[in-house]
Amino acid sequence: MTTISTNLQAVKRRIIDACSAAGRDPGTVRLLAVSKTFPAQAVREAHAAGQRAFGESYVQEALAKQSELADLALEWHFIGPLQSNKTKAVAGHFAWAHSVERLKIAERLAAQRPADLPRLNVCVQVNVSGEATKSGCAPEEAPALCRAVAKLPNLMLRGLMTIPEPGRGDAAENSALARRQFSLLRELFERIRQDGLALDTLSMGMSHDLEEAIMEGATIVRVGTAIFGERNYTT
Numbered sequence: 001m002t003t004i005s006t007n008l009q010a011v012k013r014r015i016i017d018a019c020s021a022a023g024r025d026p027g028t029v030r031l032l033a034v035s036k037t038f039p040a041q042a043v044r045e046a047h048a049a050g051q052r053a054f055g056e057s058y059v060q061e062a063l064a065k066q067s068e069l070a071d072l073a074l075e076w077h078f079i080g081p082l083q084s085n086k087t088k089a090v091a092g093h094f095a096w097a098h099s100v101e102r103l104k105i106a107e108r109l110a111a112q113r114p115a116d117l118p119r120l121n122v123c124v125q126v127n128v129s130g131e132a133t134k135s136g137c138a139p140e141e142a143p144a145l146c147r148a149v150a151k152l153p154n155l156m157l158r159g160l161m162t163i164p165e166p167g168r169g170d171a172a173e174n175s176a177l178a179r180r181q182f183s184l185l186r187e188l189f190e191r192i193r194q195d196g197l198a199l200d201t202l203s204m205g206m207s208h209d210l211e212e213a214i215m216e217g218a219t220i221v222r223v224g225t226a227i228f229g230e231r232n233y234t235t
């Protein structure tokens with residue numbers, strides 16, 4: 001077994017344990033393997049271990065990896081900051097975009113989605129912490145943004161995504177802070193569903209907080225480090 005396949009098994013075990021602690025069916029939580037900064041070979045190893053969905057944050061890096069891996073049937077999710085100059089590549093080369101935070105970006109994705117591809121699955125990213133440096137729309141803007149995105153052609157609005165503010169306390173404090181932020185996203189999700197939008201996805205939880213996210217209803221956890229190891233941005 002490679003390190004990646006061992007790590008994948010350990011992450012899947014954590015998901016199963018968190019689901020049983022939360023009284024949830026493990027079949028309701030999907031694992032997105034975040035392969036940003038790691039080479040195509042790492043994705044190939046994860047694929048050999050059964051993983052199919054991969055998350056990338058940088059368009060150029062993702063497109064290069066996708067062409068190296070064109071022989072594999074993979075599902076690519078874009079999870080990075082989404083500016084106007086990236087929408088065409090994302091619309092053309094991904095199955096999901098998790099990081100839509102403005103209507104203008106969604107409109108570009110809708111206009112640029114190639115006609116021969118199925119609708120692009122979209123999540124609206126919400127800044128639940130209110131930190132000025134964080135991306136995502138404000139929670140109070142999310143319902144209107146979701147209503148507008150749901151009307152666009154070529155997109156399928158699936159739900160909400162968040163990256164919580166990191167805790168700066170001890171483990172118990174950080175865990176409680178993560179839970180509060182995930183719970184805010186879930187409440188927002190329920191409210192938007194009550195407004196009549198058929199959302200089914202809460203994209204939340206990473207290597208260090210996937211348990212908290214699953215307790216609060218995550219349906220996609222985005223895990224990089226725990227599968228592929230520490231990222232090195234300088235090389």
Ligand SMILES: *Cc1c(COP(=O)(O)O)cnc(C)c1O
Pocket residue numbers: 034036057079080163206207208222223224225226
């Ligand atoms: C990098 C990244 C992740 C993965 O984080 P890890 O801590 O390595 O698991 C998840 N979501 C987003 C949006 C990311 O950019």
